[in-house]
Amino acid sequence: MTRMPEPLLEVRGLKKYFEIRKGFLMRTVGWVKAVDGVDLAGYPLETLGLVGESGCGKTTVGLCIARLYEMTSGKIYFQGADLTSLAGKRLRAMRRNIQIVFQDPQSSLDPRMTIKRSVGAPLAIHGLAKGRALEERVADLLRMVGLDPQHMNRYPHEFSGGQRQRIGIARALALSPKLLILDEPTSALDVSVQSQILNLLRDLQQRLRLSYLFISHDLGVVRYMSSRIAVMYLGKIVELAPSEDLFCMPLHPYTQALLSSIPSTNPAHRAMGVTLEGDIPSPANPPSGCRFHTRCTYARAECAKFEPALQDAGAGRYVACHFPLSDSR
Amino acid sequence: MCPGAAARNYGLREMSPWMKDFLFTIRLVYRNTLAMAGIAIITCLVLVAVFAPLLAPYSPIDISLDERLSPPSASHILGTDEMGRDILSRVIYGARISIRIAVTVVTIGGAVGSILGATAGYLRGRMGSIIMRVMDMILAFPALVLCMVLAAALGPSLNNALLAIAFVQIPKYARLVHSQALSLREKQYVLAARSMAASTPWIIWHHILPGCLSPVLVLATMGMGEAILLAASLSFIGLGAQPPEPEWGAMVAMGRQYLMDHWWLATFPGLAILVVAVGFNILGDALRDILDPRLRR
Numbered sequence: 001m002t003r004m005p006e007p008l009l010e011v012r013g014l015k016k017y018f019e020i021r022k023g024f025l026m027r028t029v030g031w032v033k034a035v036d037g038v039d040l041a042g043y044p045l046e047t048l049g050l051v052g053e054s055g056c057g058k059t060t061v062g063l064c065i066a067r068l069y070e071m072t073s074g075k076i077y078f079q080g081a082d083l084t085s086l087a088g089k090r091l092r093a094m095r096r097n098i099q100i101v102f103q104d105p106q107s108s109l110d111p112r113m114t115i116k117r118s119v120g121a122p123l124a125i126h127g128l129a130k131g132r133a134l135e136e137r138v139a140d141l142l143r144m145v146g147l148d149p150q151h152m153n154r155y156p157h158e159f160s161g162g163q164r165q166r167i168g169i170a171r172a173l174a175l176s177p178k179l180l181i182l183d184e185p186t187s188a189l190d191v192s193v194q195s196q197i198l199n200l201l202r203d204l205q206q207r208l209r210l211s212y213l214f215i216s217h218d219l220g221v222v223r224y225m226s227s228r229i230a231v232m233y234l235g236k237i238v239e240l241a242p243s244e245d246l247f248c249m250p251l252h253p254y255t256q257a258l259l260s261s262i263p264s265t266n267p268a269h270r271a272m273g274v275t276l277e278g279d280i281p282s283p284a285n286p287p288s289g290c291r292f293h294t295r296c297t298y299a300r301a302e303c304a305k306f307e308p309a310l311q312d313a314g315a316g317r318y319v320a321c322h323f324p325l326s327d328s329r
Numbered sequence: 330m331c332p333g334a335a336a337r338n339y340g341l342r343e344m345s346p347w348m349k350d351f352l353f354t355i356r357l358v359y360r361n362t363l364a365m366a367g368i369a370i371i372t373c374l375v376l377v378a379v380f381a382p383l384l385a386p387y388s389p390i391d392i393s394l395d396e397r398l399s400p401p402s403a404s405h406i407l408g409t410d411e412m413g414r415d416i417l418s419r420v421i422y423g424a425r426i427s428i429r430i431a432v433t434v435v436t437i438g439g440a441v442g443s444i445l446g447a448t449a450g451y452l453r454g455r456m457g458s459i460i461m462r463v464m465d466m467i468l469a470f471p472a473l474v475l476c477m478v479l480a481a482a483l484g485p486s487l488n489n490a491l492l493a494i495a496f497v498q499i500p501k502y503a504r505l506v507h508s509q510a511l512s513l514r515e516k517q518y519v520l521a522a523r524s525m526a527a528s529t530p531w532i533i534w535h536h537i538l539p540g541c542l543s544p545v546l547v548l549a550t551m552g553m554g555e556a557i558l559l560a561a562s563l564s565f566i567g568l569g570a571q572p573p574e575p576e577w578g579a580m581v582a583m584g585r586q587y588l589m590d591h592w593w594l595a596t597f598p599g600l601a602i603l604v605v606a607v608g609f610n611i612l613g614d615a616l617r618d619i620l621d622p623r624l625r626r
Binding site: 063095102108125175 | 516517520521522523524525526527528531535536539540
């Protein structure tokens with residue numbers, strides 16, 4: 001595979017453990033290993049998809065990259081600069097480059113603020129515009145996401161879910177970020193509205209030269225949006241591959257199981273299904289060895305003992321499995 | 330924010346949901362007899378205070394020793410006190426002092442308490458715990474006793490008494506806002522604000538405090554009645570308003586010595602305290618029901 005340009009975003013060994021506190025003294029009795037050693041690289045102008053079941057830590061990865069959670073360990077580099085150590089003014093300045101679009105458009109807008117105030121807030125906070133200038137800029141942003149600027153004095157409850165998500169996108173774009181973290185931006189929306197939002201996002205990516213980290217559990221949506229996809233399971237990345245390769249020939253049994261869970265209209269397709277049994281294990285007490293071995297159809301004895309590392313499988317693909325799938329299987 | 334300016338540029342001004350909500354609340358208040366009674370009393374109090382110079386037949390402080398301790402009559406409807414001052418005029422001017430008490434105490438106590446509570450609730454952790462434990466310590470003392478100690482330490486004057494009362498009211502607001510802030514801080518819009526580098530004070534001011542407004546409003550209304558009562562109590566024991574100020578509590582205290590033979594000295598200012606305190610309390614009660622989303626309509 002040809003060498004990609006300098007990565008825009010690089011995540012190395014990201015770990016985020018949440019404490020479990022119990023009892024009167026609130027002693028730490030354990031850790032929920034929400035994210036347990038994630039390595040990722042996002043390149044300029046690409047969309048990197050991040051998929052996994054709910055609870056696998058994908059949102060936590062997004063929030064850590066945006067420095068909304070203090071990570072337990074690991075490093076995050078943005079345009080080669082280490083974000084992890086930033087604080088104060090420099091962290092403030094950096095935040096302009098990375099913005100988030102949240103999952104729930106209902107709760108991501110303050111019901112007591114007009115759209116103008118919500119969308120204009122980032123500009124006001126950074127002292128970029130006020131008064132008329134701010135109003136103009138908000139109007140531009142609203143037009144950019146396909147909303148009527150005349151409605152800027154309305155309140156969030158007067159908009160539909162899709163419109164609210166557009167407002168959330170407008171707010172995220174206000175600071176002209178380079179990287180947009182899209183945390184399940186469409187999963188709270190109707191299917192018909194989903195496609196509108198996705199097309200808007202693609203369009204904006206072209207026009208504003210944005211890079212996306214697209215977090216979702218919806219494989220169809222991720223495939224449509226992403227050039228490369230990382231599959232997460234229980235706080236780790238199990239497979240990372242260019243979009244089409246991943247869908248045509250999954251290397252990790254978990255990816256395969258995920259893909260076969262997509263409902264298909266083609267009866268010939270359905271046969272090859274491998275269904276996942278059981279629930280996702282608790283991240284507070286993850287299985288030994290390969291975390292997927294408890295649910296893996298191909299698991300062998302070694303899988304419970306040794307943890308597989310994410311290894312280069314050629315052609316820009318990476319897989320964390322002792323016995324990666326191949327065409328023959 | 331200036332919605333008017335925006336209206337000129339971008340078409341029709343929309344009626345905000347808060348405006349609609351406010352109008353709906355007005356209608357509920359209108360239908361609520363208790364609330365209307367409270368509003369009537371408080372409106373009377375405000376009108377009397379504003380028009381005191383027009384309503385009062387005599388000066389509230391001019392002494393007229395010839396007429397001392399005269400019973401209610403045509404010339405002095407509520408009688409005169411031991412210095413010959415007209416009690417009706419003093420009660421009327423006392424309304425001004427009462428409003429000053431209510432407004433000062435609730436403004437200082439409510440503002441400081443809300444900000445402390447919002448800060449503690451938003452930050453949680455060590456800082457939040459320290460703030461809330463200090464609040465608990467203040468609450469552990471009976472309000473009046475703590476007021477007395479503070480007022481005595483600051484020196485007897487009405488302003489010092491008001492400071493003492495405001496201080497004692499702080500924890501009530503802090504606890505209320507704290508609990509509200511704990512739930513508001515988990516909203517995604519707070520996370521969004523942090524992602525765009527909003528400072529902690531910005532988030533507290535723009536997202537947390539506005540969300541706590543309506544319960545604070547209820548508490549403030551009830552707190553006004555309580556403030557007037559506390560101030561009257563402090564004045565009664567000589568720690569609040571000093572003579573010759575026409576403060577109702579101080580008037581009751583002076584009149585107490587004459588209660589046996591000249592009942593009108595203490596009775597009328599006492600009645601004024603009662604009516605105003607009841608007025609604020611029933612309005613507060615009614616507002617609580619009206620603003621409670623579960624009891625609305």
